[in-house]
Amino acid sequence: MNAQSSSREIRNVVIVGGGTAGWMAASCLAHIFGPALKDAKQITLIESKDIGTVGVGEATIPTILDFIRFLKIDEADFIRRTQSTFKLAIKFADWRVKGEAYWHPFGSLGPTIENRPLYQYWIKQRNEGVAQHPLMDLSIAIKLAEKNKFATPVSDPRSPLSGLKYALHFDATLVAKYLGEYSENKGVQKIEGRIVDTAMRDNGYIDAVVMQDGQRIEADFFIDCSGFRGLLIEGALKAGYEDWTQYLPCDRAVAAPTPRAEYTTPYTLSTAKEAGWQWRIPLQGRTGNGYVYSSQFTSDEDAFASFLSSIEGEPLAEPRILRFTGGRRREIWKANCLSLGLASGFLEPLESTSIHLVFASLFKFLDYFPDKDCNPRVTAEFNKLAIAELEGIRDFLILHYCTTRRDDTPFWRYCREMVLPVSLEERIELYREQGRIFTSFYELFTPLSWVAVLEGMGVSAKRHDPLIDNVPADPVAKAMANVTSLISETAFNARPHDETLKALGAVVD
Numbered sequence: 453m454n455a456q457s458s459s460r461e462i463r464n465v466v467i468v469g470g471g472t473a474g475w476m477a478a479s480c481l482a483h484i485f486g487p488a489l490k491d492a493k494q495i496t497l498i499e500s501k502d503i504g505t506v507g508v509g510e511a512t513i514p515t516i517l518d519f520i521r522f523l524k525i526d527e528a529d530f531i532r533r534t535q536s537t538f539k540l541a542i543k544f545a546d547w548r549v550k551g552e553a554y555w556h557p558f559g560s561l562g563p564t565i566e567n568r569p570l571y572q573y574w575i576k577q578r579n580e581g582v583a584q585h586p587l588m589d590l591s592i593a594i595k596l597a598e599k600n601k602f603a604t605p606v607s608d609p610r611s612p613l614s615g616l617k618y619a620l621h622f623d624a625t626l627v628a629k630y631l632g633e634y635s636e637n638k639g640v641q642k643i644e645g646r647i648v649d650t651a652m653r654d655n656g657y658i659d660a661v662v663m664q665d666g667q668r669i670e671a672d673f674f675i676d677c678s679g680f681r682g683l684l685i686e687g688a689l690k691a692g693y694e695d696w697t698q699y700l701p702c703d704r705a706v707a708a709p710t711p712r713a714e715y716t717t718p719y720t721l722s723t724a725k726e727a728g729w730q731w732r733i734p735l736q737g738r739t740g741n742g743y744v745y746s747s748q749f750t751s752d753e754d755a756f757a758s759f760l761s762s763i764e765g766e767p768l769a770e771p772r773i774l775r776f777t778g779g780r781r782r783e784i785w786k787a788n789c790l791s792l793g794l795a796s797g798f799l800e801p802l803e804s805t806s807i808h809l810v811f812a813s814l815f816k817f818l819d820y821f822p823d824k825d826c827n828p829r830v831t832a833e834f835n836k837l838a839i840a841e842l843e844g845i846r847d848f849l850i851l852h853y854c855t856t857r858r859d860d861t862p863f864w865r866y867c868r869e870m871v872l873p874v875s876l877e878e879r880i881e882l883y884r885e886q887g888r889i890f891t892s893f894y895e896l897f898t899p900l901s902w903v904a905v906l907e908g909m910g911v912s913a914k915r916h917d918p919l920i921d922n923v924p925a926d927p928v929a930k931a932m933a934n935v936t937s938l939i940s941e942t943a944f945n946a947r948p949h950d951e952t953l954k955a956l957g958a959v960v961d
C-alpha cells in the first residue's frame with residue numbers, strides 16, 4: 453500500500469446510537485476489521501441512557517441467520533441469551549375478510565417440476581377444478597406451524613425439510629446487549645453521553661460530534677443509528693425524508709408484553725383490526741403484543757382500549773405509544789455518513805423487515821466501502837440499490853392492505869380505494885392476468901412470498917406459465933400427491949416447538 457492510499461484510508465468510525473442498529477453496525481465492522489481494530493483502526497459507539505432505545509422489534513426473517521453466521525456467533529447460545537423462539541411463517545387473520553386467515557411461509561412451496569415452480573402447476577389445477585389440496589399444503593413451514601412443531605433444514609433434496617427456512621423472534625434489547633458484548637470484546641470503544649452538536653467541514657462533510665460535556669469526537673466516517681430523530685443524516689446533513697403515509701397510513705403503535713402462553717407458537721400472528729393490525733410474538737418468557745394503527749382513523753384512546761381488550765392476560769408493563777412516519781431518507785448515505793435502522797427510514801413491522809434492512813445495508817456498505825473522500829458516485833450507486841430494496845418492500849406491504857375486501861371501517865375503505873404506486877399496480881395486474889411475478893435481484897421478497905400473499909388475499913391468477921403445458925398432467929398430479937403426503941408425514945414426525953427450544957437449553961416452562 454503506498455503512502456497516498458493509506459492516508460485516504462478510513463481509520464476512525466463513529467457510530468451514533470446503541471440500539472439494535474448501532475450494535476449491529478459495531479459488531480459487523482469489528483468482525484471485518486479484525487485484529488486491525490487493536491492498532492490501525494478505531495470504532496467508537498456513542499449511546500445515551502437518558503434517551504434510550506426503541507426497544508421493540510421482536511420478529512425477524514430468515515436472513516437474520518446469515519447475519520449471526522457471518523459474525524460466527526453460536527446460534528444456540530444466541531437463542532438462549534436473547535429469549536428467542538423460532539419463526540416459520542406469519543399467520544394473517546381477518547385481513548381479506550373477518551373470520552378468515554392465510555399464511556405467508558418461509559422457504560419453498562414444494563420442489564420444481566421440469567424447472568418450473570410447483571405453484572404454477574397448482575394454479576393450473578385450481579383453474580381446471582382438479583386441485584386436490586390448498587396451496588399451503590405445499591409448504592412444510594406451514595404444516596409444521598399449524599401443529600406447533602419445528603424442525604431444522606436438511607441438505608438431502610429428497611426431504612421436504614431441504615426447502616425449509618426459519619427466522620427468530622427475540623428480545624431486541626437483549627440482542628443489542630449481546631452484540632454490545634461481542635463488539636466490546638473485539639475492541640469497539642463505547643462512550644456513554646448525549647451528543648448536542650455536530651461540527652462540519654467546509655466541504656459539507658461531518659468533522660466531529662460534540663458531547664454535552666464539551667468533548668469533541670472526530671472521525672473519518674460516521675454511522676447514524678440515532679433512531680427516528682436521524683441526528684446526523686437529517687439534523688446535520690439535511691438528507692430529506694420521503695413520506696409514504698398515503699400508501700401506508702399506519703403511523704402509531706401501542707405495545708406491551710403479556711405473560712407467556714402455555715406453549716410458544718413458531719409463527720407471528722398478525723390480526724387485522726379496525727384501523728390497522730395487531731402483532732402477537734411469542735418469546736421464551738413472555739409474549740410481545742402491539743397494535744399498529746393509523747391516527748387518521750382512530751384516536752390513541754380508542755386504540756389503547758382496543759389493544760387492551762384483545763391481548764391475552766394482563767400487560768406486564770405499562771403499554772407504550774410509539775409514533776412514526778412510514779418512508780425513507782432521500783439519501784440513505786450522504787457525504788461521510790451512512791444512516792441505518794430507524795435513522796434511515798421506517799416501514800411498519802408487518803413483514804418484520806426493519807432489522808433485516810440494517811444488516812442488508814451493512815452488507816451493501818461493505819461492498820461499497822469508501823475511502824475518506826466518499827466518492828459521490830459510490831454513494832449514489834449505494835443509494836440507488838438501497839432505495840430499490842426499500843421500494844420493493846413498500847409495495848409488498850401495501851399489497852396486504854390494498855387487496856382487502858373489508859369495508860367495515862373508514863380505514864379499510866381507504867385501503868381498498870387508495871391510489872397505488874404504478875410498480876405495484878402493474879405487478880398485481882400481471883399476476884391476475886398471467887400468473888407471473890417478476891422480481892429484480894435486489895428485491896427482498898421472492899415470487900413465492902408474493903404468491904402466498906396474493907392468493908391469500910384472494911387475488912387469483914387466471915392463467916399459468918405456458919411452459920408447464922408441455923408437462924403431462926397425470927405425472928404432475930401424482931408428484932403433487934406425493935409431495936403433499938411427504939410434507940404432512942414429515943410435519944407429523946417433527947418435534948414440538950417448545951421441545952426443540954428446551955433441547956437447546958432454553959427455558960420455556
Ligand SMILES: Cc1cc2nc3c(=O)[nH]c(=O)nc-3n(C[C@H](O)[C@H](O)[C@H](O)COP(=O)(O)OP(=O)(O)OC[C@H]3O[C@@H](n4cnc5c(N)ncnc54)[C@H](O)[C@@H]3O)c2cc1C
Nearest residue numbers: 469470471472473500506509511647679793794801806807
Ligand atoms: C412499533 C414498532 C415495532 C417494530 N417491530 C419490529 C419487528 O418486529 N421486527 C423488526 O425487524 N423491526 C421492528 N421494528 C424496528 C426495530 O425496532 C428497529 O429497526 C430497531 O430496533 C433499530 O432501532 P435503532 O437502533 O435504529 O434505533 P433506537 O432503538 O431508537 O436507538 C437509537 C439510539 O441512538 C441513541 N441516541 C439518539 N440520540 C442521541 C444523542 N443525542 N446522543 C447520544 N445518543 C443518542 C439512543 O440512546 C439509542 O441508543 C419495530 C419498530 C417499531 C417502532
